[in-house]
Amino acid sequence: MKNYAVIIAGGVGSRMNQEIPKQFINVYDKPIIIYTLEAFQKHPQIDGILVVCIDGWHDMLKAYAKQFDITKLEDVVSGGNSAQESIRNGIYALEGKLERDDNVIIHDGIRPLVDDNVLSDIIRVCTEHGNGVTSLPYNEQIFRVAEDDPETTVEYIPRETLRRVSTPQAYRFGEIDDAYHEAFEKEIGIYGSSYANTMMVELGHRLYFAAGSDKNIKLTTKDDLEMFKSYITSDKDAWLK
Numbered sequence: 001m002k003n004y005a006v007i008i009a010g011g012v013g014s015r016m017n018q019e020i021p022k023q024f025i026n027v028y029d030k031p032i033i034i035y036t037l038e039a040f041q042k043h044p045q046i047d048g049i050l051v052v053c054i055d056g057w058h059d060m061l062k063a064y065a066k067q068f069d070i071t072k073l074e075d076v077v078s079g080g081n082s083a084q085e086s087i088r089n090g091i092y093a094l095e096g097k098l099e100r101d102d103n104v105i106i107h108d109g110i111r112p113l114v115d116d117n118v119l120s121d122i123i124r125v126c127t128e129h130g131n132g133v134t135s136l137p138y139n140e141q142i143f144r145v146a147e148d149d150p151e152t153t154v155e156y157i158p159r160e161t162l163r164r165v166s167t168p169q170a171y172r173f174g175e176i177d178d179a180y181h182e183a184f185e186k187e188i189g190i191y192g193s194s195y196a197n198t199m200m201v202e203l204g205h206r207l208y209f210a211a212g213s214d215k216n217i218k219l220t221t222k223d224d225l226e227m228f229k230s231y232i233t234s235d236k237d238a239w240l241k
Contacts (some may be wrong), residue, residue, distance in 0.1 A: 002047045002102040003123050004094065004173075005040045005072075009033050009084040009109030009153075010052050010079020021054050022219060023109045024061075027229060030068070032219060033061065037070045037110035037234075040105075043119050050075045051109070052090040084190045084199065088180045100174025103127060106196050107168040110219040113231060114168055121211035126170035129208040133170075133197050135163040136212035146184070163209060166216065169197055179203055 008022045023033040033051075040046045051074045053061050058076045065073045077093045079086035087106060094104065103126045107114060118134055125132030128181055141160060143153040171179075183189050189199030199205060219225055 005049045005105045006090040007051045007109045034068045039114045052086045070219045082171045091184040098173045102173045113215045116215045125210040130172045132210040134212040135165045135209040138162045
């Protein structure tokens with residue numbers, strides 16, 4: 001059984017207000033996407049990496065991968081007009097390369113602080129159940145906006161019943177490949193902010209929670225970028241583990 005990573009780096013990152021896609025912004029002489037790829041490169045259970053990349057940056061990505069010794073990078077394919085189209089392109093590119101029982105780990109290229117233990121746990125859960133999604137509990141109270149007055153509330157959602165889910169997410173290749181074909185044929189779970197996990201639920205699949213990490217931030221704004229810099233320059237204190 002193989003464990004193959006699909007890294008999504010097809011966005012332009014408009015909210016970062018930079019002249020280049022945010023996944024290619026250099027932080028301490030290294031592009032953000034390389035920090036992400038290094039996490040998968042060094043993990044012993046990852047057998048190969050495919051990156052879904054914004055058009056016009058494929059050669060640059062390959063050059064960076066060579067410079068930083070990302071030897072597990074096997075393919076680069078073009079992204080789509082949405083996150084779902086980009087993930088679909090990556091999954092379809094693996095057809096004929098992976099067996100149905102292999103695992104695919106989907107991860108955002110702008111989440112460079114993915115932890116070894118998180119990767120190990122989603123692989124474990126996926127191998128056992130057919131999928132595994134990184135998750136964390138909510139630590140704040142959640143209230144539902146009142147229908148008759150959006151400035152008020154009369155109902156809360158017990159936080160014990162909620163989980164925050166992001167990437168990495170792992171799926172049995174045969175199941176996620178079938179799911180993307182079904183979703184795009186039937187137009188289910190492919191619009192708006194939908195992602196692989198929400199699509200799978202809309203198609204009737206049960207998802208299994210795996211370990212998560214508060215460090216695993218998504219670099220969307222300049223503030224996120226500053227937080228990332230703080231993480232990688234700080235000492236490895238216990239609270240960061």
